[in-house]
Amino acid sequence: MHIELTYSKGLLRSIGDVEISYGRREWLDSTPRALGPWPLEYKRLSTTLRAVDGIEITYSKWSTMPRTVGQWNCECSRFGARLLRIGPYELRHDTAGSRVRGIGPLEVFYDRLGSRPIRVKLHDDSDRLSDDHVLALFLVLFWQEQAWEAARRRARS
Template identity: 60%
Template sequence: MDIEMVYDKGLLREIGGVAISYGQREWMDTTPRALGSWPLEYQRFSETLRAAGDVKITYRRWSSLPRTVGRWDCEHRKSRLERVGPYQLRHDRAGRVCTVGPVQIFYDRGDWNPVGAQLQSTDESLSDELLLVLFLVLFWQKQAWDAYYQSHR
């Protein structure tokens, strides 16, 4: 199953037909505010995502590395996210996430924004939980890259 990712004005607007919405002043605030019907809640005065709908997210103390997503634990190796609950992540040589469980992510050559994804099994569909994990992984990856490039200006 192909999973289309739609961008507009440099912002990821849709994953597999599920809209990602932003604030009214998106030219100033590029932080996603909702994934489909799930409101995204952030820590006060921060871009740290605390919840997606009813799913709470916790982080390691003094870190941006997630510790739990809902009932699932997250695993890290050094500062790289390796697993969210049952979904193992794989990275390419450039450090980009290239698989999230059964989902393979595709990038344009030399680009950091994913252009699409594909479920490796044609029998499966993109479940709500897999959609959420895919969104979170891409969100955290973009945050990490943005922070890196801001610090190296």
């Protein structure tokens, strides 16, 4: 089964039939505010995601990499450069290690430039993404975009 990721004005708007909403002034603040019916909570005056619908996210002390998402443990590479696992889902990266190509049974496809995930293929008999799949996919793509944006800022300075 294929799930389309849709964009508008450069922002991810949906994962299949799950809408991603933004604040009223999205042209000033492109931070997602809800994933479907689940509100997203951020640390005060920050874009660090703190919780999704009450599911708390904790981070390592010296890194922006997650340690836990609710009951799920997260695993990062040795120096905290990339996420390797989120809960029960192992992540697969491209050879350069910058793009996530798979999350458990999900395979992620990118546009021709390789800069925007556009489709996900689910490798099992399900006819839709489970809530756990949607949550894991959103979080991984959100953190990947944050890492890319930080790298772009560093390159400009």
